[in-house]
Amino acid sequence: MSQQQTTLHVELGDRRYPIYVGASLLSASNLIAGAIKGRQVVVVTNETIAPLYLDTVLRQLPDTMLVTSVILPDGEQYKTWQTLGDLFDQVLAARHNRSTTFIALGGGVVGDITGFAAACYQRGVDFIQIPTTLLAQVDSSVGGKTAVNHPLGKNMIGAFYQPTAVVIDTSTLATLGEREYAAGLAEVVKYGLIYDPEFHRWICANRDLLAARDVDTLRHAIQRSCEIKAEVVAADERESGLRAILNLGHTFGHAIETHMGYGSWLHGEAVAAGMVMAVRLSAMRGSVDVDLVVELEQLLVDLGLPVWAPQDMTSATFIDLMALDKKVIDGQMRFVLLNALGSAVVVDDVTEAELTALIDG
Amino acid sequence: MSQQQTTLHVELGDRRYPIYVGASLLSASNLIAGAIKGRQVVVVTNETIAPLYLDTVLRQLPDTMLVTSVILPDGEQYKTWQTLGDLFDQVLAARHNRSTTFIALGGGVVGDITGFAAACYQRGVDFIQIPTTLLAQVDSSVGGKTAVNHPLGKNMIGAFYQPTAVVIDTSTLATLGEREYAAGLAEVVKYGLIYDPEFHRWICANRDLLAARDVDTLRHAIQRSCEIKAEVVAADERESGLRAILNLGHTFGHAIETHMGYGSWLHGEAVAAGMVMAVRLSAMRGSVDVDLVVELEQLLVDLGLPVWAPQDMTSATFIDLMALDKKVIDGQMRFVLLNALGSAVVVDDVTEAELTALIDG
Numbered sequence: 001m002s003q004q005q006t007t008l009h010v011e012l013g014d015r016r017y018p019i020y021v022g023a024s025l026l027s028a029s030n031l032i033a034g035a036i037k038g039r040q041v042v043v044v045t046n047e048t049i050a051p052l053y054l055d056t057v058l059r060q061l062p063d064t065m066l067v068t069s070v071i072l073p074d075g076e077q078y079k080t081w082q083t084l085g086d087l088f089d090q091v092l093a094a095r096h097n098r099s100t101t102f103i104a105l106g107g108g109v110v111g112d113i114t115g116f117a118a119a120c121y122q123r124g125v126d127f128i129q130i131p132t133t134l135l136a137q138v139d140s141s142v143g144g145k146t147a148v149n150h151p152l153g154k155n156m157i158g159a160f161y162q163p164t165a166v167v168i169d170t171s172t173l174a175t176l177g178e179r180e181y182a183a184g185l186a187e188v189v190k191y192g193l194i195y196d197p198e199f200h201r202w203i204c205a206n207r208d209l210l211a212a213r214d215v216d217t218l219r220h221a222i223q224r225s226c227e228i229k230a231e232v233v234a235a236d237e238r239e240s241g242l243r244a245i246l247n248l249g250h251t252f253g254h255a256i257e258t259h260m261g262y263g264s265w266l267h268g269e270a271v272a273a274g275m276v277m278a279v280r281l282s283a284m285r286g287s288v289d290v291d292l293v294v295e296l297e298q299l300l301v302d303l304g305l306p307v308w309a310p311q312d313m314t315s316a317t318f319i320d321l322m323a324l325d326k327k328v329i330d331g332q333m334r335f336v337l338l339n340a341l342g343s344a345v346v347v348d349d350v351t352e353a354e355l356t357a358l359i360d361g
Numbered sequence: 362m363s364q365q366q367t368t369l370h371v372e373l374g375d376r377r378y379p380i381y382v383g384a385s386l387l388s389a390s391n392l393i394a395g396a397i398k399g400r401q402v403v404v405v406t407n408e409t410i411a412p413l414y415l416d417t418v419l420r421q422l423p424d425t426m427l428v429t430s431v432i433l434p435d436g437e438q439y440k441t442w443q444t445l446g447d448l449f450d451q452v453l454a455a456r457h458n459r460s461t462t463f464i465a466l467g468g469g470v471v472g473d474i475t476g477f478a479a480a481c482y483q484r485g486v487d488f489i490q491i492p493t494t495l496l497a498q499v500d501s502s503v504g505g506k507t508a509v510n511h512p513l514g515k516n517m518i519g520a521f522y523q524p525t526a527v528v529i530d531t532s533t534l535a536t537l538g539e540r541e542y543a544a545g546l547a548e549v550v551k552y553g554l555i556y557d558p559e560f561h562r563w564i565c566a567n568r569d570l571l572a573a574r575d576v577d578t579l580r581h582a583i584q585r586s587c588e589i590k591a592e593v594v595a596a597d598e599r600e601s602g603l604r605a606i607l608n609l610g611h612t613f614g615h616a617i618e619t620h621m622g623y624g625s626w627l628h629g630e631a632v633a634a635g636m637v638m639a640v641r642l643s644a645m646r647g648s649v650d651v652d653l654v655v656e657l658e659q660l661l662v663d664l665g666l667p668v669w670a671p672q673d674m675t676s677a678t679f680i681d682l683m684a685l686d687k688k689v690i691d692g693q694m695r696f697v698l699l700n701a702l703g704s705a706v707v708v709d710d711v712t713e714a715e716l717t718a719l720i721d722g
Contacts, residue, residue: 081449085442092513095684120481123508123519124599147484152453158484159520238485323456 006223010142011234015162019142019226021219025169026053026130032060035128035165038099040066042091044114045105046074049132052175057105057130068094072110076263079109079149081157087117098122101164107133107180108140108267112158115146119161129163132172134184135268138191138225141166143233143246154254160238168226170219182304183268185210186249188221189299190275191228194245197342199224204295207302245344248336249275255321256309265306272305281350281358282337292341315359319352367584371503372595376523380503380591382584384576386530387414387491393421396489396526399460401427403452405475406466407435410493413536418466418491429455433471437624440470440510442518448478459483462525468494468541469501469628473519476507480522490524493533495545496629499552499586502527504594504607515615521599529587531580543665544629546571547610549582550660551636552589555606558703560585565656568663606705609697610636616682617670626667633666642711642719643698653702676720680713 005022020031041061045054050071061067070090072078091100102125104114111129118127131141147158173181188210192200202220203210209217229246236243253274257265276297283290297307309318322333332348339345366383381392402422406415411432422428431451433444452461463486465475472490479488492502508519534542549571553561563581564571570578590607597604614635618626637658644651658668670679683694693709700706 081442081446085446088442088511088518092511092517116481120477120518120520122517123506123521145484150449150453156453156483157449157481159481160484 004219006219008223008226008230010162010230012162012237017162017164017166019166019168019230021168021170021223021226023169023171023215023219025167026056026060026172030060031165031167032057032103032128032130033062035167036061036065036101037126037164038101039064040096040100041103042068042070042094042096042100043103043105044070044072044087044110044117046072046107046110048074049106049110053105053130053132053172057103066094066096066100068096072113074109076109076149076267079113079147081148081150084113084117084148087113088121091117091121096121096125098125100125102127103130104128104141104163105130105132106136107131108136111136111141112146112155113148115144115161115163116148116158119146119159124161126164127161129166131166131168133176134173134181134222135187135266136184137168137170137173137222138184139187139229141168142226142229143243144237154257162237166226168222170215170222173213173218178304179266179269181213182211183266183272185221185303186268186272186275186300186305188225189296189303190246190248190271191225193275193279193296193338193341194248194336194344195228195232195342196224199228200341204299207299211303244334244346245336248338248344249273249278251322251333251335252277252309252318255318256313258321259313259317260310269306272300273307273309276300276307277309277358278335278337281335281354282339284354284358285337287337287339288341292338309359313359315352315356318359319355365580367580369584369587369591371523371591373523373598378523378525378527380527380529380587382498382529382531382580382587384530384532384580386528387417387421387533391421392526392528393418393464393489393491394423396528397422397426397462398487398525399462400425401457401461402464403429403431403455403457403461404464404466405431405433405448405471405478407433407468407471409435410467410471414466414491414493414533418464427455427457427461429457433474435470437470437510437628438622440474440508442509442511445474445478445509448474449482452478452482457482459486461486463488464491465489465502465524466491466493467497468492469497472497472502473507473516474509476505476522476524477509477519480507480520485522487525488522490527492527492529494537494541495534495583496541496548496627497545498529498531498534498583499545500548500590502529503587503590504604505598515618523598527587529583531576531583534574534579539665540627540630542574543572544627544633546582546664547629547633547636547661547666549586550657550664551607551609551632552586554636554640554657554699554702555609555697555705556589556593556703557585560589561702565660568660572664605695605707606697609699609705610634610639612683612694612696613638613670613679616679617674619682620674620678621671630667633661634668634670637661637668638670638719639696639698642696642715643700645715645719646698648698648700649702653699670720674720676713676717679720680716
């Protein structure tokens with residue numbers, strides 16, 4: 001039973017939506033059924049998650065509903081145009097119309113594909129996010145970024161499309177593998193760095209409890225991360241300004257992921273190494289003290305995360321891969337840097353010489 | 362040179378956009394270059410249109426721009442998920458980033474695919490509609506409905522996504538085939554029926570000049586059609602209410618298209634036969650006089666359009682095909698009927714008995 005349930009909201013006018021955070025929300029509440037408007041539901045999940053939670057979710061749905069389950073293969077390498085086409089085939093064969101609701105039950109890959117599918121199915125249907133990984137709970141399930149990958153780049157095809165509700169059941173984290181769990185913590189660390197010095201200090205002080213998945217520590221970490229993300233997204237839904245600060249470490253991180261091939265490094269692992277690079281670059285520019293770089297590296301190591309890019313990646317490798325990044329505008333690469341702990345800024349004047357010094361030096 | 366150029370606007374707040382209507386706009390104006398914000402352009406067209414107008418458009422673009430032309434095969438049968446995937450492959454290979462602008466140069470198929478591609482490419486880039494068929498000029502290029510087809514239904518995968526500008530060069534209609542031209546007139550007729558009795562009477566009085574493609578008659582027909590569509594779309598962008606009246610004849614028409622296989626009947630031809638069915642159903646209900654049905658049939662015949670569905674389509678055929686239509690909500694089929702000339706209404710209480718009497722009777 002969920003004794004401690006928190007409800008936040010992403011404030012987007014008539015598309016405002018709630019984020020529910022608590023233990024055992026999947027089984028001990030009517031949150032899911034209550035968030036469905038019509039009488040048709042498509043539950044999208046993957047081969048790993050289905051045996052764990054699919055039945056629990058299906059039991060929440062009234063017998064009178066048309067319910068179709070779509071089980072995707074597990075892995076970032078399946079976050080493709082082809083997978084999305086297969087999904088549409090199944091949903092159309094089951095004759096769902098535009099009053100249907102898509103439910104994403106799984107991690108970031110399931111959430112990104114399902115959200116994009118909901119954005120496109122009959123020009124847009126409702127969808128609900130039920131994230132089951134820490135990364136998805138603190139990052140990808142909130143904010144409406146949806147997409148599939150392309151061989152030439154991550155998240156190249158997608159949409160900004162907001163869910164109607166996000167249901168975060170912290171109990172699902174108990175079954176998460178070590179690497180996946182740590183990868184989620186990378187994004188938690190990010191929120192402190194870019195937005196909230198106090199949260200950063202709290203994370204540093206509670207790193208052991210976080211690594212041990214202490215329930216109360218975790219709930220606070222998720223809640224505060226979602227609050228920060230919700231505030232940033234509400235201020236700038238389509239990333240024309242402020243929202244870009246959520247990409248701290250991501251320009252470098254995406255390059256690492258593309259270089260290594262999807263699924264080799266986890267997204268959060270690449271972001272961890274990328275954040276160290278971004279903060280180090282900020283220190284090289286004199287914006288933050290070099291002590292922060294050292295502190296960040298130690299924190300990430302304690303949380304089980306990588307702090308270095310793969311050794312075979314030179315500055316030339318990075319520059320080539322980053323040129324296709326969505327954050328490039330008219331040939332000018334953009335980076336999120338810190339101008340202080342808890343305060344981030346987007347810059348477009350990073351030179352190749354700086355990247356050489358940072359990466360090859 | 363365009364002596365007579367008209368500019369309308371679709372009033373959608375910060376997404377307000379202009380519709381330019383006039384002769385020779387493709388070659389005699391800086392409208393196209395002026396509507397591009399960045400320095401990258403993707404021109405999407407098809408094998409039929411490319412030899413006619415692609416060079417003319419490319420000549421309007423500054424040499425300093427990264428310009429990529431994508432030439433699709435011609436035909437509704439290529440308005441597919443697969444074609445869209447191929448398009449993304451080409452655009453990504455040419456390294457367009459999210460500051461690029463997509464230009465749709467062609468008819469409704471090119472416009473629908475290109476608009477949907479723009480909606481999804483890197484989560485949304487600008488796009489400009491340059492419709493070269495009458496159907497696209499009076500209907501599909503205005504209003505932001507974009508999509509691709511699926512074997513199980515038309516326009517099943519898509520988005521509401523508004524262009525940044527629509528450039529209608531009426532001179533392009535000189536090269537249009539007879540059937541395609543007539544198919545466009547079907548939508549012109551629709552606007553009078555659903556919204557403007559005076560426009561309906563003008564169309565009836567000017568049917569010979571319209572059929573003969575008289576330049577001034579045509580410009581007025583296009584301008585008034587776009588005005589009506591712009592007003593309806595501005596009032597209800599995502600079709601939660603009023604906008605549905607634009608679908609007069611389309612529920613029946615889509616069923617005809619699906620039954621015959623895409624590309625056999627033109628969209629406007631199916632809509633023509635569908636409009637007769639819808640107006641006849643309105644007359645059966647006593648909402649309009651049966652004389653209007655007769656008048657409409659004669660008008661459509663004079664414009665070179667079909668007024669009957671294929672003989673092998675029974676009411677059962679229609680009901681089965683319409684069940685998957687997007688306009689079905691929770692199993693209840695919805696139809697646009699007239700409650701008077703110039704005034705349309707959406708109803709969801711049409712019975713199978715009525716459809717049997719209409720179609721099999």
